[in-house]
Every structure is written in C-alpha cells, then in structure tokens.
Amino acid sequence: MTExxxxxxxxxFALYSASRAATAVYRPVLDELGLTYxxxxxxxxxxxxxxxxxxxxxxxxxLDSGTLSPLLKRLEALGLVERRRxxxxxxRVAIHLTAAGRSLSGPARxxxxxxxxxxxxxxxxxxxxxxxxxKLTAALHGSL
Amino acid sequence: MTExxxxxxxxxFALYSASRAATAVYRPVLDELGLTYxxxxxxxxxxxxxxxxxxxxxxxxxLDSGTLSPLLKRLEALGLVERRRxxxxxxRVAIHLTAAGRSLSGPARxxxxxxxxxxxxxxxxxxxxxxxxxKLTAALHGSL
DNA sequence: CACAATTAAGTTGTGCACAACTTACCGCAG
DNA sequence: CTGCGGTAAGTTGTGCACAACTTAATTGTG
Numbered sequence: 001m002t003e004x005x006x007x008x009x010x011x012x013f014a015l016y017s018a019s020r021a022a023t024a025v026y027r028p029v030l031d032e033l034g035l036t037y038x039x040x041x042x043x044x045x046x047x048x049x050x051x052x053x054x055x056x057x058x059x060x061x062x063l064d065s066g067t068l069s070p071l072l073k074r075l076e077a078l079g080l081v082e083r084r085r086x087x088x089x090x091x092r093v094a095i096h097l098t099a100a101g102r103s104l105s106g107p108a109r110x111x112x113x114x115x116x117x118x119x120x121x122x123x124x125x126x127x128x129x130x131x132x133x134x135k136l137t138a139a140l141h142g143s144l
Numbered sequence: 145m146t147e148x149x150x151x152x153x154x155x156x157f158a159l160y161s162a163s164r165a166a167t168a169v170y171r172p173v174l175d176e177l178g179l180t181y182x183x184x185x186x187x188x189x190x191x192x193x194x195x196x197x198x199x200x201x202x203x204x205x206x207l208d209s210g211t212l213s214p215l216l217k218r219l220e221a222l223g224l225v226e227r228r229r230x231x232x233x234x235x236r237v238a239i240h241l242t243a244a245g246r247s248l249s250g251p252a253r254x255x256x257x258x259x260x261x262x263x264x265x266x267x268x269x270x271x272x273x274x275x276x277x278x279k280l281t282a283a284l285h286g287s288l
Numbered sequence: 289c290a291c292a293a294t295t296a297a298g299t300t301g302t303g304c305a306c307a308a309c310t311t312a313c314c315g316c317a318g
Numbered sequence: 319c320t321g322c323g324g325t326a327a328g329t330t331g332t333g334c335a336c337a338a339c340t341t342a343a344t345t346g347t348g
Contacts, residue, residue, distance in 0.1 A: 004188070004191040004192070004249040004252065004253060005188060005252065005253060005255065005256045006188070006192065007185065007188045007189055007192065007204065007205075009256070009274075010188075010256060010259075010274075011166070011259060011260075011263070011270050011273060011274050011277075012163075012166045012167065012170060012181075012256075012259055013185060013188075014273070014274045014277035014278060014281070015159065015162050015163040015166050015277060016163050016166075016167070016181075016185075017206055017277070017281045018159050018163075018277040018280050018281045018284070019156075019159040019160050019162075019163040020206065020305080021206075021280070021281045021284035021285055022155070022156040022159050022160075022280075022284060023156065023160070024284070024288065024306095025284050025287060025288070026156060027306095036332095036333065036334075037156075037160075037334090038333085038334060038335090039333095039334095041151065041157060041160075044148070044149060044150070044151045044154075044157075045151055047148040048148070048150065048151065053296075053297090054296070054297060054298090055295085055296060055297080060151065061151075062161055062164065062165075063334090063335075063336095064335085064336070064337090065296075065297050065298060065299095066297095066298080066299080066300090066335075066336060066337075066338090067334065067335055067336070068297090069297065069298050069299080070298090070299090070333085070334085071333080071334075074333080089295095089296085089343075089344070090296095090342080090343055090344090091295065091296040091297065091342070091343045091344070092296060092297080092343095093296080093297065093298095105148040108148065108149065109148065109149060111149065112149045112153070112154060112156075115154075115155060115156055115284075116155075117287075118283065118284050118287035119155070119280055119283055119284065120279065120280070120282075120283030120284075120286070120287075121276070121279065121280060121283070125276065126155050129155060129158070129273075129276055129277075129280070130153075130154075130155050130158045132265070132269065132273055132276075133155075133158035133159060133161070133162040133273075134158055135264065135265065136162050136165070136166075136263055136264070136265060136273070137158070137161045137162045137165045138264075139262065139263055139264030139265070140162070140165035140166060140168070140169050140259075140262050140263065140264075141165055142264070143169060143261075143262035143264075144168065144169070164335080168336095171336095180302095180303065180304075181304090182303085182304060182305090183303095183304095197326075197327090198326070198327060198328090199325085199326060199327080207304095207305075207306095208305085208306070208307090209326075209327050209328060209329095210305075210306060210307075210308090210327095210328080210329080210330090211304065211305055211306070212327090213327065213328050213329080214303085214304085214328090214329090215303080215304075218303080233313080233314070233326085234312080234313060234314085234326095235312070235313045235314065235325065235326040235327070236313095236326060236327080237326080237327065237328095289348105290347100290348090291346100291347090291348095292345100292346090292347090292348105293344105293345085293346080293347100294343105294344080294345070294346090295342100295343085295344075295345090296341100296342090296343080296344095297340100297341085297342090297343105298339100298340080298341080298342100299338100299339080299340070299341095300337100300338085300339080300340095301336105301337090301338090301339105302335100302336090302337090303334105303335090303336095304333105304334085304335085305332100305333090305334085306331105306332090306333095307330100307331090307332090308329100308330085308331090309328100309329080309330080309331105310327100310328080310329070310330095311326100311327085311328080311329095312325100312326085312327085312328100313324105313325080313326080313327100314323105314324085314325075314326095315322100315323095315324085315325100316321100316322090316323085316324100317320100317321095317322090317323100318319100318320085318321090318322105
C-alpha cells in the first residue's frame with residue numbers, strides 16, 4: 001500500500017515556507033515605512049508607472065478587486081495614493097501617487113538588498129531561482 | 145539616481161506568486177476533501193505520526209498557536225481530529241486523528257502528483273527547486 | 289435606439305498569518 | 319512549601335486572499 005504523502009517531500013510546502021520566510025525578512029524594514037508586503041508590491045507597480053486602474057494593478061500582481069479595494073483604501077488613508085473616478089469611463093478608478101507616495105520610493109530602494117543579504121544564495125543562484133519560479137508560476141496558471 | 149526596485153526582478157514576489165499559484169492548483173482537489181491547504185498540511189503531519197501537541201505541529205509547519213488553535217478547532221468540527229488535554233501535563237493538548245481523519249489519507253495520496261503534472265518542470269527540476277527553497281528558507285530563518 | 293451581455297470596482301463572508309496579550313500550568317530555587 | 323520564571327495553548331485585532339455576489343457603467347447587436 002502506498003505511503004501517505006510526506007510533508008518534507010512537497011514542493012508546494014517548500015514554496016509556502018520560503019514565501020513566508022521571505023516576507024518575514026522584509027517585515028521589519030517595511031514596518032519602518034509603515035507598509036505591509038502586499039502594500040509594498042502595489043507601490044512598486046505604481047512607482048514604475050501611474051496612474052493605474054484597479055484591474056491593471058490586479059493584472060500585475062495576480063490579485064482581484066476583493067483584495068485590492070480595501071488595500072487601496074488603506075494606502076489612501078496613509079496618504080500615499082489617491083483614488084480618482086475616471087471621467088471618460090466612470091467604472092474605472094485611477095490610482096495616483098501622492099507626493100508622499102512618490103517620495104517613499106527613495107527609502108524603499110534599499111529593501112531588495114536585504115533579502116539578497118539574508119538569502120545565503122549567490123546572485124547567480126537567486127537569478128536562476130527567480131527564473132525557475134517564473135516558469136513554474138506560468139505553467140501552474142496555464143493548467144487552470 | 146538609482147531606479148526604484150522593479151517588481152519583475154524580485155525573488156520575493158516570484159516566491160509569493162508561485163506559492164499562491166501552487167495552492168490554487170491544489171484548491172479544487174482539496175475542496176473535494178473539504179480541506180484548505182493549511183488544514184491539509186496539518187493532516188500530513190498527523191498522518192506521519194500522532195498524537196502531536198500544538199507546539200509540535202507548529203514546529204513542523206512554522207505556525208504559532210494563534211494560527212493553529214482555530215484551525216484545529218475547525219478540523220475537530222469536521223470530525224477529523226480530536227483534541228485531548230494531556231493528563232501528565234495539563235498545559236498540553238494532544239491532537240489525535242479520528243477514524244475519519246485517518247481514512248482521509250487514502251484519497252489524499254493522489255494530490256502531490258497533481259502539482260507535478262501541472263508544474264511543467266521535470267522531476268529533476270522539481271527536486272532541485274525543493275532543495276534550493278529549503279536552503280533559502282533555512283538561511284532566511286537564520287538571519288532573523 | 290434599445291437592451292442584453294460584459295466589465296470595473298466594491299462588498300460580504302470565511303479562513304489563514306501574525307503580533308500582542310491572557311490564562312493556566314509546570315518546575316525549580318530558596 | 320512558596321513563589322516565580324518559563325511554557326503551552328488560547329484569544330483578540332489587523333490585514334491579506336479568495337469566492338460569491340452586488341452595483342453601476344459601457345459596449346455590442348439587432
């Protein structure tokens with residue numbers, strides 16, 4: 001008779017653990033900025049280009065409005081973004097950075113290095129890991 | 145002036161995305177068993193050996209009692225586990241499998257294959273990924 | 289033009305994560 | 319024997335994820 005699947009053999013658990021460990025490394029740094037990790041991700045997207053619609057943000061991050069709407073409300077309460085109902089299409093809400101939101105990108109620059117330092121992997125290994133994870137995520141999405 | 149960090153360069157985001165994609169693949173299968181992914185993880189540990197204390201489960205999974213206590217209450221409500229206050233040490237609660245909980249390990253055997261099928265990676269690549277993630281998680285925990 | 293199908297955003301409800309705190313119990317030093 | 323430090327489990331509060339649903343605006347088709 002087959003064995004029950006073992007926890008330590010599961011790629012899925014390895015992903016789940018690594019992901020939580022990585023955000024745990026970011027947490028104290030992000031605390032200083034007053035951001036959670038998902039909020040930081042939204043800010044990353046906006047720092048690249050703004051304004052963005054909620055749907056658009058969701059496309060980049062793989063999140064839906066059920067997650068983003070309250071998150072964006074909190075970012076607005078923090079004074080980092082502004083939500084403006086689009087004039088051309090009143091279904092859309094454009095997310096703009098405020099001056100405070102824009103200026104937060106400075107202190108945020110140092111954050112990724114934190115993970116690299118804590119990772120105990122070479123830059124090559126990190127690069128390869130990122131590539132493999134990208135392929136994996138794409139394949140998993142394709143299988144749904 | 146340095147660029148703001150880019151989303152698509154971040155290992156942390158790659159981990160976060162891959163982890164969510166992997167549990168999304170498991171979700172429909174686990175739905176049939178009536179389990180969430182974290183509940184499935186707890187069952188995996190118990191199928192290896194039981195009874196286990198809450199602290200012990202937390203050690204295996206990296207979760208604290210704040211997460212596990214309500215989760216275990218839900219597993220108990222499903223009739224899969226029983227929580228018994230230890231007689232020798234009344235601080236401890238031993239988590240036992242019920243007959244129903246034990247018999248669920250049969251249907252659960254097929255689950256990991258699902259991810260392997262959906263992953264689009266060879267068994268070798270999956271093995272190497274798991275190893276790298278293990279090293280990464282250990283290093284990240286060590287850095288805290 | 290009318291109106292059904294589609295789409296954007298938001299809401300509601302459940303279940304994690306995790307911090308901070310509480311409660312109850314153990315074990316040990318005096 | 320008496321506390322007292324430490325420990326196991328549980329509780330409370332916040333913030334994601336995600337499913338299912340609602341609302342309001344737009345688009346496509348006859």
